[in-house]
Amino acid sequence: MKIPQVKGTRDFYPAEMAVRNRIVDGWKRVSQRNGFEEYDGPIFERLEMYQIKSGDEIVDQLFSLKDRGGRNLAIRPEITPTLARMVNQRINSLPRPIKWFSVPRLCRAERPQKGRLREFFQWNIDIIGVDDIRADADVIFTTVDYLRDIGLTANDIVVKISSRRMLAAVLKEIGVPQGSLDSLYAVLDKMNKLPDETFEKMLDELLRDSEMVSKVRTFMGLENIQQIEGMFGRQEAFNELVRLMELLNSMGIGDYYRFDQGIVRGLAYYTGIVFEIYDKASELRAICGGGRYDNLLKDFGGPAISATGMGMGDCVLEILLKEKGLLDIPELEKGLDYFIARVPTVVPFEDHRTPLSVAVQLAAEIRKTDRRVDVSYRLTGSGEPPSLGRQLKEAAARNTEKCIIIGDEFREGKLVVKDMASGEQDMVGYDVFLTDLAGESE
């Protein structure tokens, strides 16, 4: 019986797995070189945990289950609540700074579409307990450091940065009542995605004050902080933004970012700097998003400690990397360092050893040096060893770097080592070969 694949999931055959590892290994490596330590939690958590932050609607968008004791559980749709729980549990004993990263596998019961599946991987980095804008700069830098590392340039992507704090200050200056802020954020977040008229209509309905609406629209049309400052006066939050940009410039990623007050982030919990990264052609959904959140730990029963972080899924990133041709590189191809072929016509050696027994022994020896080695399993129809040509063909098909041939010269303790790319081959003593190999590994 054929069982169909589950909606919105992927199978990772070796070729896809190589791509996934390329992405995930980069996430881990770049996190570590930026001073982040890896953590992880369980793949399911108590359902309530996800209701705290996001409310009941979220329950429809996650996979939930009951355990045998009747507890409501959910497969994690994000890892930030787990992070908050873990940090809160040991808040008094964790050494600071808390700079942690994770690459969790997440599930969301959403309708799959381009760049969005029901199961995916997400790189998360967070800095907890550092109020300084330098932490926000580090989060943005680490993110760009990765994207740059994997081959994306300032011509491919753009980091759009804004500040919830600045937004709140300006909107207060304009006269927007405190109670309308959260719903207004949701509308402003859509500005770039909606036609002008629809956007204006939504503002009208929300604010019911044409002067306020026109001020908001003017503000949203401004291009830099200086213009905003000129129109709405210097706000405390501006210093923060300016300092962030100075830090990013010093870090050498000045050409990657752009101020854009259209970046609001849908979520209510952001309180400071917010950012999103897009492909420059802006044809895909956001590659990642993040920002400062001051109340999350408190919401999960911990102290009021400020935090800043970022999340990046693998789906959109992979689409972009494929478009840019950054995933078709030779190292991604499967391969062997050595393939050991044996000559089938050779009669057993003096101590009754056969080419095959020498081959498997040699393979085991080479594997001790952590190199990829294999010996053919192939037999002819009559159960005979395959021809040498056949074995070399297999070695070529498996993208082997060097082939070792065991034949008559082994009576003198010699191996034939053939370079598959150049076709050149040498005779080397068995012991000398292994000694050289061990030497190279050190």
Next chain:
RNA sequence: GUGAAAGUAGCUCAGUCGGUUAGAGCACUGGAUUGUGGAUCCAGGGGUCGCGGGUUCGAAUCCCGUCUUUCACCCCA
């Protein structure tokens, strides 16, 4: 949750005014006188035409349902 399009071999597709045992290319497997590979040539395996029902003497082909995929909306932690 809403709307639209699509589903034939592992992949890309051809085949339908309804008519015998459903095809191609690529991929895969085997072979081309067995101590030298990638090319080429030859041969082969593989499909209950997504699944279920209906119409019909007869369905890959027409109708209905369903599942999956893709795209857009909703949402985006």
